[in-house]
Structures are given as C-alpha cells and as structure tokens.
Amino acid sequence: MPDEPQKDAASKLIHPQKPSFFSRLRNDLLTGIVVAAPLGITFWLVYVLVTGPLADLDGLVKRVIPGRFIPSNVLEYLPGAGIVVAIILLVLLGALAKNFIGRTVIKTGERLVDSMPVVRNLYGFFKNVFEMALQQSERSFKEVALVEYPREGLWVMAFVVTSTKGEISHKLADVSDNLVSVFVPTTPNPTSGFLLFVPSSDLRILDMTVEEGAKLIFSAGLVSPAYEPTGYVEKLEQIAAGAIENPDSRETKNGSSFFSKNNRKTEKVD
Numbered sequence: 001m002p003d004e005p006q007k008d009a010a011s012k013l014i015h016p017q018k019p020s021f022f023s024r025l026r027n028d029l030l031t032g033i034v035v036a037a038p039l040g041i042t043f044w045l046v047y048v049l050v051t052g053p054l055a056d057l058d059g060l061v062k063r064v065i066p067g068r069f070i071p072s073n074v075l076e077y078l079p080g081a082g083i084v085v086a087i088i089l090l091v092l093l094g095a096l097a098k099n100f101i102g103r104t105v106i107k108t109g110e111r112l113v114d115s116m117p118v119v120r121n122l123y124g125f126f127k128n129v130f131e132m133a134l135q136q137s138e139r140s141f142k143e144v145a146l147v148e149y150p151r152e153g154l155w156v157m158a159f160v161v162t163s164t165k166g167e168i169s170h171k172l173a174d175v176s177d178n179l180v181s182v183f184v185p186t187t188p189n190p191t192s193g194f195l196l197f198v199p200s201s202d203l204r205i206l207d208m209t210v211e212e213g214a215k216l217i218f219s220a221g222l223v224s225p226a227y228e229p230t231g232y233v234e235k236l237e238q239i240a241a242g243a244i245e246n247p248d249s250r251e252t253k254n255g256s257s258f259f260s261k262n263n264r265k266t267e268k269v270d
Contacts, residue, residue: 178199
C-alpha cells in the first residue's frame with residue numbers, strides 16, 4: 001500500500017498528462033521567444049557595433065590619414081575605408097612586433113609605461129585581459145567530459161582545459177602521474193565555475209563538441225545534442241547490405257519454416 005503513491009508519481013513523470021490549450025499556447029510563445037530573441041539580439045548588437053565604435057573608428061582613421069597618401073574625396077565616398085586601413089595597419093604592427101626590432105621597441109615602450117604609477121596599472125590590466133581573450137588554441141577547452149563531483153555517485157559536466165603542470169602536478173604526483181585540469185561550469189551561467197585537478201582515468205570523455213556542451217549547460221539540460229552510439233549506424237548499414245545481397249535467404253528460411261509447420265499440422269491430422 002505505501003508503494004502505490006510512489007508508483008503513481010513515477011507513472012505521471014514517465015507518462016505526463018496531455019497539455020491543455022493554454023499550456024500549448026504558452027509553450028508556443030516560449031518557443032517563439034527562443035527563436036526570435038537570439039536573432040533580434042544579434043542584429044541589434046551588429047547594428048550598434050557598426051553605427052557606434054566602428055563608425056567612430058572609420059571617421060578617426062579618415063581624419064588622421066594625410067591627404068597626400070589617399071585623397072580625402074576618395075575616403076569620403078568609400079564607406080568603411082577607414083576600417084580597412086586600420087586593419088592593414090594592425091597587421092603590419094603585428095608583423096613588426098615579431099621581429100627583433102619590433103620586440104626591442106615594444107620592450108622600451110613597456111619600460112617607459114612601467115615608470116608611470118597610474119598608467120602602468122591600467123596598461124597591465126588591459127594587457128592581461130587581451131592576452132586571455134586572444135589566448136592560443138592549446139589553452140582553450142579541448143573536450144567535454146563527465147566527472148564525479150562533489151561526491152561519488154553525482155556526475156557533472158566539465159571542460160578539459162589541459163594537462164596539469166608546474167607545482168600542482170609535482171605536489172600531486174602521489175595521486176596520479178597524469179593529472180588533467182578541468183573546468184566545471186555553473187548553470188545557467190557557464191562563465192563561472194570551479195577548477196579541478198583530477199586523474200585522467202576519472203574522466204569520461206563525451207563525443208559532443210565544446211559548443212554543444214555549452215548549450216547544454218546554458219539551457220540547464222533542456223537543449224541536448226543528438227547522439228547515436230558508436231557503431232550503431234555501421235551495424236544497421238551492414239544488416240541492410242546483407243539483406244540486399246541475399247534477398248532470397250530470408251524468404252527461404254521463412255518458407256521452410258512455413259512448410260515445416262504445415263507438415264507437422266498434417267501429420268497431427270492424419
């Protein structure tokens with residue numbers, strides 16, 4: 001008797017009731033918001049970016065460029081010409097910074113900035129921000145995995161960052177020779193989370209991409225990527241290929257079994 005309420009609750013969870021008209025209307029509204037909101041926000045941000053900072057940069061570059069290099073009337077009738085010139089200048093600056101002369105000039109400029117009390121703090125802050133934002137691919141998330149956290153029996157999604165190095169790897173050498181740094185994000189805001197150092201053997205690597213894992217976390221599990229077990233499609237293709245190559249084999253088996261059954265029936269009648 002006490003188990004009946006639990007069975008009823010389980011049956012309602014597995015077989016939910018048919019939604020009402022207002023429930024379907026609400027779901028359609030939410031679906032429309034999910035479809036329209038990303039598009040609207042994206043176009044709005046692009047519009048603000050084009051009409052705001054990029055327009056200001058375009059006008060600034062056009063005013064700075066001397067007229068003897070590019071006639072002012074040409075720049076005036078070419079929208080976005082200032083942005084193109086700015087991109088070219090940044091590419092040239094990046095190429096210059098890679099050689100010996102460029103590195104020497106940059107180091108001299110940084111020493112000059114370090115001598116200024118307030119400016120050096122601002123410069124150091126923005127330099128670290130841009131270095132982190134434009135980090136190399138080897139420092140970005142590699143894979144999506146499952147790890148037991150915060151206790152045994154509970155699993156969370158984590159992003160594999162890189163192999164653990166330095167002092168942490170040395171101090172935890174008795175735990176494992178192959179430690180991995182993983183980032184466990186929070187839901188629904190994946191920008192915050194926890195940094196864990198776990199043995200690679202404790203991870204269960206998933207087939208989904210980092211983008212799909214971020215969508216799953218951001219949606220609190222509502223948007224789950226499609227998944228087919230490894231080898232499932234190949235097995236179906238092999239079965240279909242075998243049926244096409246031997247179309248009479250199944251009919252022969254079915255026919256023999258059919259006639260054998262009829263023979264057994266006739267024997268019983270006789």
